[in-house]
Amino acid sequence: MKEEKPIILVVEDETDVLRINARMLTRRGYTVYTAKNCRQAYERMEAPTPDLLILDIMLPDGSGYDICERFRSTSDHPVIFLTGKGETCDKVEGLGHGGDYYLTKPYDPDELLAVADMLIKRHLQTKKKREQLTRIVKGSLVLDIPKFKATVNGTDAELTAKEFALLLLLVQSEDKEVPPHELYEKVWGTPSGEDIRTIRFHIKNLRRKIHADDANDYDIVSVYRKGYMFTTVC
Known part of the structure; x- marks a missing residue:
């Protein structure tokens, strides 16, 4: 073919x-x-x-x-x-x-x-x-990788493509701090230089859309001088 x-x-x-x-x-x-x-x-x-x-x-x-x-x-x-x-x-x-x-x-x-x-x-x-993966479940948060879609308690979080890519990377690195420059390079595909404002902007929107502040079984936390980390609560 x-x-x-x-x-x-x-x-x-x-x-x-x-x-x-x-x-x-x-x-x-x-x-x-x-x-x-x-x-x-x-x-x-x-x-x-x-x-x-x-x-x-x-x-x-x-x-x-x-x-x-x-x-x-x-x-x-x-x-x-x-x-x-x-x-x-x-x-x-x-x-x-x-x-x-x-x-x-x-x-x-x-x-x-x-x-x-x-x-x-x-x-x-x-x-x-991505095609080798299918679905990731973290409590009330579900990532449907083929559809590039995230749901919270069954409701579509309506993430943009970049927001979903950021979330997927953080979830796949669960309980590990991911530096902003690494997030940028892996999601955007280019070096970030010294500008991390883009990452901050997207993380802020991502947390709001997946209701990270309200969830009791997962969160995206900011680790001082280290980056961002996705974590779940048992």
């Missing part, structure tokens, strides 16, 4: 940049879809789901942030922001919206290829490992 090529969706309103990147990625062996605006991107995200998104931020009919958030609501597949917005605050915002990597224009095509290769490789490896 012939192995299917990974699919990349490139969303870019600059025609020359779109054409160059599409050609480069196609030559690399990927199946490439393109979109010049949000409307086209939403249509091409439906089926099949891209293995990687490469997003410009400033688009004629909206923002790449909006596309990323919609994609993140149903998928944990990686996202690269490729944009002219190069301030540190822009990068922080991009990662906060669910991006895995932030590349500013002008950019090195070789770096874009290297990052795309790395993120897709890690995504496919994670997908393969």
